[in-house]
Amino acid sequence: MRLCLSLPNELLHSITEYIAYNPNLPNSATRGSLVRRASPELLALSVANWKLRRICMPFLFANITIRGVDDARKLVDDLALISRSTNILAISYITNVTETGDWILSQVLPQLPKLCHIELQDCRHRTALLRVILAQPTVTSVLVYELPEKTVCNENLSKVILDREGSAKVFSPAFENHLDRGMKLRCLDIHDTISLGSLDERMASKLKAIQIHLFGTTPVSFSFLSALSSTRSTLQELWLFADFRHDLDPHIPPFLSSFVETSRQQDLKQFFMVTGVGVRRATGQNSQDWIVIGLDVQTTYNSSGSLIRILALIASSFPKLENFELDFNGHEATYHVNDLARAFGQFSSLRTLSLWEVYKRLNFGDDHFLPPALRANPTNATEICGRVEAGLSWFASWVAKEGKSLDAVYLSDIVNVNVDEEDNSPEWDLGTWFYVVNSNRDIVGTWEVDLSRLR
Numbered sequence: 061m062r063l064c065l066s067l068p069n070e071l072l073h074s075i076t077e078y079i080a081y082n083p084n085l086p087n088s089a090t091r092g093s094l095v096r097r098a099s100p101e102l103l104a105l106s107v108a109n110w111k112l113r114r115i116c117m118p119f120l121f122a123n124i125t126i127r128g129v130d131d132a133r134k135l136v137d138d139l140a141l142i143s144r145s146t147n148i149l150a151i152s153y154i155t156n157v158t159e160t161g162d163w164i165l166s167q168v169l170p171q172l173p174k175l176c177h178i179e180l181q182d183c184r185h186r187t188a189l190l191r192v193i194l195a196q197p198t199v200t201s202v203l204v205y206e207l208p209e210k211t212v213c214n215e216n217l218s219k220v221i222l223d224r225e226g227s228a229k230v231f232s233p234a235f236e237n238h239l240d241r242g243m244k245l246r247c248l249d250i251h252d253t254i255s256l257g258s259l260d261e262r263m264a265s266k267l268k269a270i271q272i273h274l275f276g277t278t279p280v281s282f283s284f285l286s287a288l289s290s291t292r293s294t295l296q297e298l299w300l301f302a303d304f305r306h307d308l309d310p311h312i313p314p315f316l317s318s319f320v321e322t323s324r325q326q327d328l329k330q331f332f333m334v335t336g337v338g339v340r341r342a343t344g345q346n347s348q349d350w351i352v353i354g355l356d357v358q359t360t361y362n363s364s365g366s367l368i369r370i371l372a373l374i375a376s377s378f379p380k381l382e383n384f385e386l387d388f389n390g391h392e393a394t395y396h397v398n399d400l401a402r403a404f405g406q407f408s409s410l411r412t413l414s415l416w417e418v419y420k421r422l423n424f425g426d427d428h429f430l431p432p433a434l435r436a437n438p439t440n441a442t443e444i445c446g447r448v449e450a451g452l453s454w455f456a457s458w459v460a461k462e463g464k465s466l467d468a469v470y471l472s473d474i475v476n477v478n479v480d481e482e483d484n485s486p487e488w489d490l491g492t493w494f495y496v497v498n499s500n501r502d503i504v505g506t507w508e509v510d511l512s513r514l515r
């Protein structure tokens with residue numbers, strides 16, 4: 061600590077900036093957000109001593125989330141400090157009484173000279189606040205999650221970015237009016253390829269991402285991708301969700317064809333199904349080449365013993381993969397926690413890993429390093445949930461240590477809490493994000509389950 065305090069303030073500032081925030085994750089839920097979460101290291105450093113506290117303060121208050129009227133009032137109380145630090149403000153509360161909070165924010169916003177980005181939830185019913193936001197000269201972008209009301213159509217909406225919208229609303233007169241006022245759309249969410257042909261150049265020029273959902277019984281040709289690559293030069297990301305058919309070449313996107321062919325050669329294609337793929341332009345805005353950055357995979361009922369080989373093939377086929385989702389529903393084999401964790405360690409660029417129903421596929425063996433909760437015999441529903449939580453947390457810690465590029469692991473599982481034939485307790489869903497928090501690859505996360513409801 062003494063050596064740290066002897067460093068110049070400029071160097072301490074650079075070190076603090078490097079560790080200040082948990083990385084923004086490339087999963088669909090957070091892809092458009094610019095809000096950054098303060099890291100545990102920043103919070104710990106900020107209470108070490110007064111010198112480090114002063115250095116940490118701008119980072120602590122650079123990103124602020126307002127979740128209610130009380131948070132809005134705190135802005136007033138801490139205005140002197142916040143006005144020097146805040147760059148991003150997220151207004152995320154939804155309540156039946158928003159007038160007081162919105163009035164407070166309307167008074168405070170003009171006093172935040174560094175504020176450049178605002179994320180506004182529920183903007184349809186907050187026209188007055190949106191007008192105040194748009195009038196702030198320092199604010200350059202406003203991310204909204206639904207289409208603003210018609211009452212702002214006379215405003216200049218060039219600062220407004222709509223996070224995502226479906227094709228049904230995109231081709232409506234109201235949306236056209238907002239486009240005329242300068243609004244941009246980050247991601248278009250459509251459910252058929254016909255809508256792509258309806259996009260005019262004005263709309264296409266404002267799109268950075270498209271999500272296409274093509275689930276159904278009719279095979280789909282992906283010939284439209286070539287035209288999409290060449291004509292939509294501003295498009296940077298494309299996400300496809302479909303039941304990709306391994307046996308029908310015309311119905312496989314070109315960026316998956318080599319992977320599918322190799323899976324055939326290795327007799328693996330019948331053991332899994334790709335249900336989603338995300339790609340990003342390779343190099344430069346006008347490039348027509350795409351790099352796979354996201355993959356959703358569903359295992360099949362006959363996949364016993366094949367998963368480790370499938371993971372190795374995916375890792376070698378997509379070296380730039382950032383976001384991988386794997387559903388174990390129906391999988392029959394079990395794997396030692398260390399072996400499965402090492403299989404995920406093969407992914408050199410993976411940042412987020414999402415796993416569904418993995419607990420029953422894990423073999424914890426008789427490793428004496430396992431936590432005591434895994435060796436106990438559960439006798440009631442609460443103990444069963446605790447056992448599953450402990451096992452999944454232990455597994456997540458191994459995955460984090462093996463996956464050197466991982467920022468977070470999401471685990472979701474269904475727990476059968478019946479302890480005898482007369483117990484009518486239902487199944488319970490467990491789920492959480494585990495975040496990697498330091499150089500030791502430790503993880504933090506809180507399970508989202510109401511154990512008080514279990515008997």
